[in-house]
Amino acid sequence: MTAPLQHPGYDEEKLLRVAEKLPCREVQARTLLSLMGEPHQNCYPSIFIYGHRATGKSYVVHTMLKELELPHAIISCVECISVALLFEQVLLSLFGTEAAGLLPRSPSLSDFVRIYRQLCSRSPAKQTRYIVIEKAELLREMDSNLLPALLRLQELAEDNVSVILLSEIVWDKFRPNTGCFEPLLIHFPDYSxxxxxxxxxxxxxxxxxxxxxxxxxxxxxxxxxxxxxxxxxxxxxxxxxxxxxxxxxxxxxxxxxxxxxxxxxxxxxxxxxxxxxxxxxxxxxxxxxxxxxxxxEAGAIRGLSAYSHVELPYYSKFLLIASYLASYNPARTDRRFFLKHHGKIKKTSFLKKHEKTSNHLLGPKPFPLDRLLAIFYCVVDSRVAPTASIFSQISSLVTLQFLTRVGHDDQLDSPKYKCTVTLDFIQAISRTVKFDVVKYLYDFL
Structure with a gap:
């Protein structure tokens, strides 16, 4: 800690506890403390705190309000999915359960401000009240007049209240097009x-x-x-x-x-x-x-080359297994291997007599993309939606040279690929996902 927190309006012991609980965030805590001012004085109407995820925004604000024993309401826009829930939570935290019951069933912004002013007249603020709104970027999806009203709630409610917005986006992308009261900005940088x-x-x-x-x-x-x-x-x-x-x-x-x-x-x-x-x-x-x-199972894999220990995402491993099966199995055998209700197929008709040469000796054969995906959805354990992530992992396998794209880029039909990895490599990958690849290979029947 560079220097202890100091403020004449707060107890030194409380400030010391705050400083001990906020390592590496002394600068931001000191800035926020200076904006709060004296407890009985009017704070700045609205403060906008922004920074990436897990940079201490919520933790710093929560710790300061709790340790300094300041009246506050903490609202999460993820939980308060409607304006009515947001208004109810604010009144409930600041004025108690009876206050929340004063709201009509579908309150408007004017209803909230009117009831807030009535409650303030009954119990005037002896010190600043703070309304902390987490995930504040979700306010943009609510009523268009909600955000401008919250930024100047102190003026509308005629109360010593300050609204603190916590967001992961910068104010320039947050500011509404209609214009609004400009809050003070505090940036929380990433931890070094x-x-x-x-x-x-x-x-x-x-x-x-x-x-x-x-x-x-x-x-x-x-x-x-x-x-x-x-x-x-x-x-x-x-x-x-x-x-x-x-x-x-x-x-x-x-x-x-x-x-x-x-x-x-x-x-x-x-x-x-x-x-x-x-x-x-x-x-x-x-x-x-x-x-x-x-x-x-480490003993079984330990004898393989270091090339076999490459780390791949979970679904990329199944995509690579599916591509290997598509490269070394004839297309007519897919129904036999991957279709549960394929009917009875005699072994004499399934294994052609003229096929005496092993497919592994002939090398990998090209296969279309739709065949790869069909085998992939059969061998993977869980149901997987055909999202962009799956297709991007296929491109990654091509970049890693585990797959080779066959044909020209300007061809009209779907692209074709060939699998370039060895049998030892695909067996090592299969062991990591508990899949017996040899059981599905035509040459080992």
Missing amino acids: KDELQQILSEDSHPSYSADLYSDYINILLGVFYSVCRDLRELRHLAALNFSKFCEPLEEGKAKEKDVHKLWRNIEPHLKKAMQTVYLREVSSVQWEQLQQMEEK
Whole structure:
């Protein structure tokens, strides 16, 4: 902390508690405190706080209002999906349950202002009231006159009230076209790497030293900082993988000072965890179960080349498996392999006598896109909608040279592809998703 928070209108002990709970956000807290002014004085009518996700906007505002014991109402536009719910929540938080009952069934803005003024006349404000609106960008989807009215609610209600808007977009994209009262702007920048190191190191495990956990966070940020700056995601990943980091310590194979050994143990697991950043495809319990299952099967995969350990997203693995099956299976066998109710097909008619040469010796054959997708939807475990994400993953496989596009770009029919990976590689990929690819290959019947 650069300097303690100071303000003549607030108790020093309260300010000290606020400063201790807001690491790396002293500048923003000091700015907000100066805008609040004395508790009994009129604050600025509206304040607009913006910054990316997980930059401490809500946490700083909530902590200051709670620790300084200021009257406030915290409204989430995600929960308050209508104007009536928003008005009711404001009156309920500031004036109690009886106040919310004064609103009509479908209140207008004028009804809200009228009732608010009546309640203020009964109980005048001894200090500034604060209305904090989270996810404020959703206000633009409500009534067009709501946002301009909230920005100058202090004037309309004739009360010492200040509206604080929290948003992830800048004010230039937020400002309504009709014009409005301009709020004061406070920007919350992204945490730097050193700031993330300081904040995450405070969550040290009681069974281990603070220095060990700090070294672990340093390793974690070295892997994830280039792709993820979200404090909440990083905190989740740190808690999820710390037990794996400490395994050599529990088994007696390393000491806390052997950071290099600990790093070699955790490195492959952190790389796997990079697939789930922002996605959360599996829960924490499922992730730990997958880690244990993969350890049991590690011996079978350990003999493969390092090229086989490439990490792919979950659905890309199934797309690659489907492309391999399409390249090495004749098209007429798809009905036999992937259709549940295909009827009885005799083996003598299914296996042609003249087909004596293995398809793996002849090499991969081109296949159309619609055949790839048809096989993909049959082999994947869950139902997947044909979204743009699936098609972008096909393009990524082409970029990685796992697939090769066949034909010209200007052809009128659908594009055709060939799979270029080896059998050992596709078997290794199949093991990671618990899929027996050999069972679906024509050459191994």
